[in-house]
Amino acid sequence: MRYLVTGAAGFVGSHLTDALLARGHSVIGYDNLSTGQERFLDAARRSDRLRFVRGDILDSSTLRGAMKGVDAVFHMAANADVRGGFAAPRVDLEQNTIGTFEVLEAMRDAGVMRMVFASSSVALGEPDVVPTPEDCAIPRQTSLYGAAKMAGEGLIAAYAEGYGFEGYAFRFVSLLGPRYPHGHVFDFVKQLLADPTVLRILGDGTQRKSYLHVEDCVRAMLHIAEDRRTPGTPGTFEVFHLGVPACCLVRESAAWICDEMGVSPRLEFGTGNRGWIGDSPVVFLDVRKAMSTGWAPQHSIEESVRQTVRWLLGNRWIFDRR
Numbered sequence: 001m002r003y004l005v006t007g008a009a010g011f012v013g014s015h016l017t018d019a020l021l022a023r024g025h026s027v028i029g030y031d032n033l034s035t036g037q038e039r040f041l042d043a044a045r046r047s048d049r050l051r052f053v054r055g056d057i058l059d060s061s062t063l064r065g066a067m068k069g070v071d072a073v074f075h076m077a078a079n080a081d082v083r084g085g086f087a088a089p090r091v092d093l094e095q096n097t098i099g100t101f102e103v104l105e106a107m108r109d110a111g112v113m114r115m116v117f118a119s120s121s122v123a124l125g126e127p128d129v130v131p132t133p134e135d136c137a138i139p140r141q142t143s144l145y146g147a148a149k150m151a152g153e154g155l156i157a158a159y160a161e162g163y164g165f166e167g168y169a170f171r172f173v174s175l176l177g178p179r180y181p182h183g184h185v186f187d188f189v190k191q192l193l194a195d196p197t198v199l200r201i202l203g204d205g206t207q208r209k210s211y212l213h214v215e216d217c218v219r220a221m222l223h224i225a226e227d228r229r230t231p232g233t234p235g236t237f238e239v240f241h242l243g244v245p246a247c248c249l250v251r252e253s254a255a256w257i258c259d260e261m262g263v264s265p266r267l268e269f270g271t272g273n274r275g276w277i278g279d280s281p282v283v284f285l286d287v288r289k290a291m292s293t294g295w296a297p298q299h300s301i302e303e304s305v306r307q308t309v310r311w312l313l314g315n316r317w318i319f320d321r322r
C-alpha cells in the first residue's frame with residue numbers, strides 16, 4: 001500500500017511512518033516542519049519507500065500533487081498546542097479544522113477514500129462520565145483545540161456519509177515515549193535541568209490523567225484501521241478512544257520524574273485543579289471498544305513517564321527546538 005502521512009516529521013507521525021515502512025508499505029511523508037524535526041525521520045530516510053514532501057496542508061496544490069496514487073491517508077498534522085489557543089484563536093480553526101478540510105478535499109480530488117485521523121481526548125471537554133466512552137453526550141468544549149478536533153471529526157463523518165469515505169477518528173489521551181516534544185513531562189524535565197531545587201506545577205497537583213505510550217498508540221491505529229478493517233465498506237465512520245485503562249495523579253508523575261532524574265526539589269503548586277483554561281482536571285477514557293478488537297497497551301503509565309524522561313535526558317537538543 002502507499003500511504004500519505006501528514007505531520008510525518010512530528011512525534012506521532014514519525015513513529016507511524018517507521019511502523020508503516022516496517023510493514024513493507026510506501027509512505028509519502030508530508031510536513032511543513034513547523035514543529036516537526038527532520039532528525040525524527042533519520043531511520044525512515046534509510047528506506048527508499050519513503051518520499052518526504054515539505055509542504056503545508058493548507059497549500060492545496062502541493063497537497064494534491066502529493067496525493068496522487070495514494071491508497072489511504074493518516075492525518076496527523078495539526079497545531080498540537082492546546083494551551084495557546086485562546087491567545088491566538090485563528091490557529092486551531094485554520095490548522096486543525098480548515099487543514100482537515102483541505103486534506104479531505106485533496107483526497108476527494110484524487111479518489112482516496114480512507115482517512116485515519118488523530119483526534120484527542122481534549123475534544124471531550126470536561127465530560128460527566130469517567131472513564132469516558134465514545135458515545136458520551138456531545139461535549140461542551142473547553143478549548144479551541146478541542147472544538148477544532150471535534151469539527152474535524154464532524155467533517156470526516158460527513159465525507160463518509162456524502163462521498164462514501166471510510167473514516168477512523170482516534171481520540172488519544174496525552175502520549176509519551178521517545179521523540180516526545182511537548183507536555184508536562186517535557187516542561188518538568190526542562191525546569192529541573194535549569195534548577196533542580198524547585199519544581200513549579202500548574203494546578204494543585206490533584207489532576208488525574210491517563211497517558212499512553214506512542215508505540216501503543218501507533219499499534220492501535222494500525223491494528224484497527226489496517227489489520228481489522230473490512231475492505232470495501234464505504235460510508236463508514238468510527239471513533240475509538242485510546243489510552244491505558246488507568247490514570248495517575250500529576251503529583252505521582254512528578255515523583256517518578258524526580259526519581260528518574262535523581263533530584264528532590266521543593267514542589268510549588270498552583271491553585272485549583274486546572275493548570276490552564278481548557279485543562280480538564282480528569283482525563284480518563286473508557287478504552288474497552290479499542291481493546292475489544294484485540295489491541296492492548298503494553299506500557300504502564302509509570303513506565304512511559306520514566307522512559308520519556310530518559311529519552312529527554314539523552315536528547316537535550318529538543319529543548320532548544322521547542
Ligand SMILES: NC(=O)c1ccc[n+]([C@@H]2O[C@H](COP(=O)([O-])OP(=O)(O)OC[C@H]3O[C@@H](n4cnc5c(N)ncnc54)[C@H](O)[C@@H]3O)[C@@H](O)[C@H]2O)c1
Nearest residue numbers: 007009010011012032034035036056057077078118174175
Ligand atoms: N502528542 C499527544 O499527546 C497528542 C494527544 C492527542 C492528539 N494528538 C494529535 O496527534 C497529532 C500529532 O501530534 P504530535 O504530538 O505528533 O505533534 P507534533 O507537533 O510533534 O506533530 C505535528 C506535525 O505536523 C506538522 N504540521 C503542523 N501543521 C502543519 C501544516 N499546516 N502542514 C503540514 N504539516 C504541519 C508539524 O511540523 C509536525 O511535524 C496531532 O493531530 C495532535 O493534535 C497528539
